[in-house]
Amino acid sequence: MFQKLLTLAALLLIPTAVHAGSGLKIVATTNDYAALARAIGGDRVTVKSLAKATEDPHFVDARPSYIVALNRADILIESGAALEIGWLAPLVKGARNKNVLPGASGRVRGSVGIQLLDIPVELDRSQGDIHALGNPHFLMDPLNSGIVARHLAEVFCRLDADGCASYQNNLSRFSQMLNTRMKIWTETLAPYGGMPIVTYHNTWRYFASRFQLQAETFLEPKPGIPPSPPHLARVIKKMKAAGMKVILVEPFQSRKTAEVLAGHTG
Known part of the structure; x- marks a missing residue:
């Protein structure tokens, strides 16, 4: 099945082997990371999410268009906590883009700076589908989105120095919005x-x-x-x-x- 995807993707890649256009091209594994990338990147970035909001991010159906998007990407944002372990690696391999390989400057792990919960003491498949690095759903804590946003601003500034002031301004606006919302959410949920x-x-x-x-x-x-x-x-x-x-x-x-x-x- 994946070999067929590679063949289709290769055909789509032929006329667009050279990146075109300005601004950072970003691929995010989920809608959450895509939303954060748009908030910090603003009009200097184009962002594509692989998983839909209604799709289980543990199990995403691979499509040739995903390989094409990854081939053209300057940045790939993933959880960094193995949320996408079942489907992302073959897509990255098929994309043949050094920017998004593990360890590359364009490969961004959302988990950087996050205190992960539920890190297993030992790995045993009888425990179910556990994540060796810890629970990858850390964006469910709104404050963690602030940590990820700051990391994205750092990466964007490093790869697009001319846009750094814009990214920092967007980060400041996002942080102010988050602080305001957190006060409301905390007060709302306090009785519970x-x-x-x-x-x-x-x-x-x-x-x-x-x-x-x-x-x-x-x-x-x-x-x-x-x-x-x-x-x-x-x-x-x-x-x-x-x-x-x-x-x-x-x-x-x-x-x-x-x-x-x-x-x-x-």
């Missing part, structure tokens, strides 16, 4: 401090940690393992005992499963 919640996947650990919620109950029996009837029965029992009233799911996860549990727990 300590509340236990149920989530489909362990995506919400950083969010819960920032706003003092308890996100220790999951619809998945183990990361990446679909819910089973016996496990859901245990979750229902736990929800009733603890009076849990909130179940969080993402667009690409089964809302039906959450609705069934909500029906059983009131």
Whole structure:
């Protein structure tokens, strides 16, 4: 399958082997990183996200257009915590672009400066789809987006010195906006401090940690393992005992499963 993608991508690359146009060409693995790149880069960058907002970033369907985008990119932004381990490497290999190879100046790891949670003591596949470097969903803590934004500004300034003042101004505006929003979000969620919640996947650990919620109950029996009837029965029992009233799911996860549990727990 991937060999077919390489063939199609190679045909698309033939007329555009030389980068054209001005400004930094950026490819981000997810919509979150793409949004941050646009916020900091402004009109000096063009940004493409590989994964859609409604797509599970652990499992992204490779397309020839992704290889073409990576071939033309000056910068590739990834999580840096193996979120994309199942699909990104073959695309980068097929793109044949030294700018986005591991260790290259254009290869940006979002995890730089982030204190990762859930780093496993030992690796065992029986534990499910765990991440060796830690939980990669750190952008669920809004303050971590500020850390990533500062890192992006540094990279953009290094690769486009003429635009550095613009990037720094955009970073300042973003930081001010984030500080304002954080005050609102913190005040809004303060009354719910300590509340236990149920989530489909362990995506919400950083969010819960920032706003003092308890996100220790999951619809998945183990990361990446679909819910089973016996496990859901245990979750229902736990929800009733603890009076849990909130179940969080993402667009690409089964809302039906959450609705069934909500029906059983009131």
